[in-house]
Amino acid sequence: MRRGACRIDLRDRLAGEFAVYYHPRTVGELLAKQGFSHISARPAAPKRD
Numbered sequence: 001m002r003r004g005a006c007r008i009d010l011r012d013r014l015a016g017e018f019a020v021y022y023h024p025r026t027v028g029e030l031l032a033k034q035g036f037s038h039i040s041a042r043p044a045a046p047k048r049d
Contacts, residue, residue, distance in 0.1 A: 010031075014027070
């Protein structure tokens with residue numbers, strides 16, 4: 001997934017539902033102000049024999 005893809009998707013959804021237009025960086029700043037942070041999935045451990 002490309003960097004910032006979730007912010008771009010969220011920006012597009014906000015524009016479609018509420019007719020507000022933000023730069024992806026601004027979407028990230030707004031999320032941070034609300035207490036959201038970046039979380040990445042933990043990689044799965046390789047299966048043992």
